[in-house]
Amino acid sequence: MPASNLLQPVRFEQDDARARGRAHGELWRPQIHELAELRVALCLERAGYRDREALERVAAAHLPVLAAEEPALHEELLGIAEGADLSPERVLVLNHYTDLRDIPGAAGPQRDAGEPDGCTAIYLYGEHGAVLGQTWDMHATAAPFVRVMHLLPPGGVEVLCLTLTGCLGLAGLGQHGVAVTINNLNSTDARVGLVWPALVRSMLAASDARAAYERLLAAPLSSGHHYMIADGRAYFGVECSGELKVLTQVGPKAAHLHTNHCFDPVLRGRERLVPGTTSFARLDMATTLYAQQRPRDVDGLWALLGSHDGYPRSICAHVDDLRGDPSASRTCARIAMMPAHGRMRVAPGCSRDDQPLELALDRFVPAAAAGPLH
Ligand SMILES: [Zn+2]
Known part of the structure; x- marks a missing residue:
């Protein structure tokens, strides 16, 4: 399959944000599991979190902020989690990975944030x-x-x-x-x-x-x-x-x-x-x-x-x-x-x-x- 086929736009026509998220989560369930696992592992390797539970506690603290600031997008994220059969905290880590790396973990000192990543x-x-x-x-x-x-x-x-x-x-x-x-x-x-x-x-x-x-x-x-x-x-x-x-x-x-x-x-x-x-x-x-x-x-x-x-x-x-x-x-x-x-x-x-x-x-x-x- 040509790589560009990956980027053929996928249409989501739901008015209801939860239903839109659920369709997204169901469509890409295995990929969402795989990417969430990759990013949890990178966060643990590159930031100061003691363990998965510490990371998920910090991730969970973002959910009420999302609900207060952008209620529909909060619903959409919960829908993705439901559709993918993954916890909202893991979906949060997948979304917010670059920022979670910067937040001081519960376990103290920040390790080298690693990845000299970019974007031009x-x-x-x-x-x-x-x-x-x-x-x-x-x-x-x-x-x-x-x-x-x-x-x-x-x-x-x-x-x-x-x-x-x-x-x-x-x-x-x-x-x-x-x-x-x-x-x-x-x-x-x-x-x-x-x-x-x-x-x-x-x-x-x-x-x-x-x-x-x-x-x-x-x-x-x-x-x-x-x-x-x-x-x-x-x-x-x-x-x-x-x-x-x-x-x-x-x-x-x-x-x-x-x-x-x-x-x-x-x-x-x-x-x-x-x-x-x-x-x-x-x-x-x-x-x-x-x-x-x-x-x-x-x-x-x-x-x-x-x-x-x-x-x-x-x-x-x-x-x-x-x-x-x-x-x-x-x-x-x-x-x-x-x-x-x-x-x-x-x-x-x-x-x-x-x-x-x-x-x-x-x-x-x-x-x-x-x-x-x-
Ligand atoms: Zn190149």
Whole structure:
């Protein structure tokens, strides 16, 4: 089966969030069990949890926050757990893995968070408007679990999103043209907070980029991420730690690049750089390639995201090859969105095997049809 078939969008048309989650959980039950087990093991290996019970206690503490902040997405997560026949705590670990690694475990000192993982995200304003894309880099063992969900609730907001089996969503595009990408940041002030894939889904459903930005500002976060939010007319790049949020990038007509370290000086005091991180090398490479290639459209951005210059610390990342370690970081998917057109390009794995899928929203309603760029 061609790898791109993994990313053929799966449609979920339930209005009821619990039923939608249950369908998701039933469809990918064995994969959800496998990925949850992988991530529990990685959390125990890389963070300061004494044992599974300690990890699950911290995971469980996130459920009431999710219920209070995003009741429908809480229902959807419980539905995934029911459908997959797995505990909600395990599904929580699957979703919130990167942040759970940063939260000090019950057993004391944080161990090396390990994985110098990444993601390279790029925004540009080209000949046909805004384009926002990223590589999705994570433990290479996650690659078989990458999927695309096409959510089409008759009474709700349509969303196309990249995800993992059992996960609420990683990045994507909503019916009103709000596109969101993510870079992981490792924070020293991590805490129990809102499960970040639920926040992504909430932002994708927003009426425009500003509303998504305001949702982010109001969210009690758990650990660090950089969020890029664009709707074709507005752009927000926001660096966050567990406790702080700083708008570091604005300007929809500019180009913006980000990897996995903070630009903001205050946030730099809240970040833990993982030894061996490729973040600086990838940002340098992306900046150089951007200046050389001057990408003007989705094809240009796509070529940049697939670059192997500097391999294996390249934008299309292959750190797992370097270390011979299948739990080291690799580009597991690439995504590019054209928010003003309701379109998305997505492909699994390495750009050498490029088999992108071109996807479109069925019910696209452009955000802020009138008004100046801001
Ligand atoms: Zn590659």
